[in-house]
Amino acid sequence: MKSAVIVFPGSNRDHDIAHALKTVTGQDPVSVWHADTTLPDVDLVVLPGGFSYGDYLRSGAIAARAPIMRAVAEFAASGRLVLGVCNGFQMLTEAGLLPGALMRNEGLTFVCREVLLETVSTDSPFTRNFAKGDVWRCPIAHHDGNYFADADTLARLEDTGRVAFRYARDTNPNGSINDIAGILNEGGNVLGMMPHPENLVEALQGGTDGRRLFESIAGAFAAA
Numbered sequence: 427m428k429s430a431v432i433v434f435p436g437s438n439r440d441h442d443i444a445h446a447l448k449t450v451t452g453q454d455p456v457s458v459w460h461a462d463t464t465l466p467d468v469d470l471v472v473l474p475g476g477f478s479y480g481d482y483l484r485s486g487a488i489a490a491r492a493p494i495m496r497a498v499a500e501f502a503a504s505g506r507l508v509l510g511v512c513n514g515f516q517m518l519t520e521a522g523l524l525p526g527a528l529m530r531n532e533g534l535t536f537v538c539r540e541v542l543l544e545t546v547s548t549d550s551p552f553t554r555n556f557a558k559g560d561v562w563r564c565p566i567a568h569h570d571g572n573y574f575a576d577a578d579t580l581a582r583l584e585d586t587g588r589v590a591f592r593y594a595r596d597t598n599p600n601g602s603i604n605d606i607a608g609i610l611n612e613g614g615n616v617l618g619m620m621p622h623p624e625n626l627v628e629a630l631q632g633g634t635d636g637r638r639l640f641e642s643i644a645g646a647f648a649a650a
């Protein structure tokens with residue numbers, strides 16, 4: 427499985443994601459600079475976590491208008507896989523590739539801790555290796571993770587199995603509506619999530635709970 431990680435000025439989890447992909451798939455992803463306008467021939471594009479453009483204006487807002495994002499939008503429209511983690515999720519909503527918005531955390535502070543996630547939808551290439559209702563550990567680190575969508579959008583997400591992950595057992599760290607931690611686009615080929623599964627893929631990191639997400643993606647290609 428070939429992948430690319432887009433690097434923006436201020437990205438800080440690009441190496442973490444690259445390490446997770448290498449650990450699980452055995453292949454190093456290609457690094458693509460935000461100012462590039464074309465993507466290499468890959469199966470998966472990742473928008474990593476961090477503080478792109480210093481979070482100026484709104485987290486992810488400037489990155490969503492970076493030159494590479496036109497190619498990312500076309501890549502997503504062709505049905506290929508796009509994963510946005512944390513700042514990457516913020517970029518996906520700002521770019522209109524996922525609905526809703528990520529507002530300032532309810533407590534108005536940066537939150538860096540571990541939460542519990544419940545897998546809600548297993549019907550996507552990103553979640554196929556999970557069981558519905560699985561509860562797993564995942565680290566978070568953000569100040570703008572408070573997911574919000576209007577009532578119609580929320581109903582559509584809930585009714586069509588597009589909520590991928592929810593904060594479980596009262597661990598919602600940011601006030602996200604319906605405890606939403608990650609959502610899918612209509613085609614199921616774009617996933618945005620605030621928590622960082624790339625930081626829990628090997629024992630040295632304190633556990634391997636995040637590994638299944640990368641194994642799901644890799645498995646989707648092995649099965650194809």
Ligand SMILES: NC(=O)CC[C@H](N)C(=O)O
Nearest residue numbers: 475476512513568569570
């Ligand atoms: N870890 C991250 O990706 C941080 C995301 C974003 N800059 C925030 O703090 O909300």
